Amino acid sequence: MKILEVKNLRKEYGQGETLVKALDGVNLSVEKGEFLAVVGSSGSGKSTLLHMMGGLDVPTSGEVIVDGRNLAKMKDEQLTIFRRRNIGFVFQSYNLVPMLNVMENITLPLGLDGKKADGAYIREIVKTLGLEEKTESLPSQLSGGQQQRVAIARALASKPAILLADEPTGNLDSRTSQDVLGLLKVTCERFHQTMVMITHNEEIAQLANRIIRIEDGKLVKGSGLHDFCE
Template sequence: MDILQVEHLTKTYGSGDTAVRALDDVSLTVGTGEFVAIIGSSGSGKSTLLHMIGGVDRPTSGTVRVSGEDVFQRSDEQLAVFRRREVGLVYQFYNLVPVLDVVENMCLPVLMDGRPVNERRLRAMLRTLGLEGREHHLPNQLSGGQQQRVAIGRALMNAPAVVLADEPTGNLDSRNSADIMELLRRSNRELGQTLVVVTHDEDVALMADRVISMEDGRVASDTRAR
């Protein structure tokens, strides 16, 4: 069953002679529980595609459906809720709130909804992420790898069906990169979450069930692992 459906997606920035078409009539589907890597050179449209899937930016034309629902038929307020509850977003630069500690950053999506934190899930995630004993550390008291683990914890706290990661290992050394990808891959396998990762890292792409290559805002190739 397909959990993501992208149909004729186009995104143009600017107008007239200065217009840049970041996405050009992109269509694809992603199955439930699939691990998809999106690769391509800088400016190929891969991050723009990920942001459209996650409801971070609106397309010029085309549709994105997640679990059968058209993402962009929602208001801006509804999109904010969608990003908190239905997808988990992981970025290269962590985007942690500097005045919040590890637990507060991880629980932020839940707290913003005014809902109680599932303490059992929180403790299990802290253990899985290797953050026990650092619950009250601020981001500037953590290493880069630990900060990325907090960002992943935040993305997974609501147990979203879809996890979207944009160069999640881009600022990390090889050891931390391997650990981060293993955490994401474990969540994909054990929880059946759909995982879509934008990456320049060939090792990450080799882990995926499927590799989509972007070029000039279009899908250049779509290859499934044997």
């Protein structure tokens, strides 16, 4: 079952001689439960692609379909609600609320949506990510790796259709990066979570089930374990 489809996606900035094609006709699909890594150098278009997949930016043309819903056909308010309920984000910066403790940060999106947290599910995420002893701690009392684990738990809390991770270990040292990524993979497998991860790091990408490469806004063939999943 396809959980994400990207069809002939284009994103252009400027015009004439200053025209920049950040995305130039990208087509790909992601199956439910898949862990896909998108690899590319700085300026290749990988973060633009992730922002389009998550409905954080609007394409010049083309379509993004998440869990059967076309993002382009939603009004702003509909898209905001859909994104909160169906798309989990993990960014390089942890974006935790400083005055909320770990558990409050994890359950914050559920509260914004007026939903009651699934206590058993949240406790299992917390345990899997090794945060049981930190639930009452404030972000300032945590290491970078622990803060990123809280961000991952928060992204998983609403049981999203897909998890999008943009350079999730960019602010962490190599050892902590490996720990966090290992936990991210474990949680995705345990909770049957679909994930797309953007990275410039080839070693990190090897953790994924499938790797694709983007250069100059286009997907490149021969880029990993498999090429495309059309």
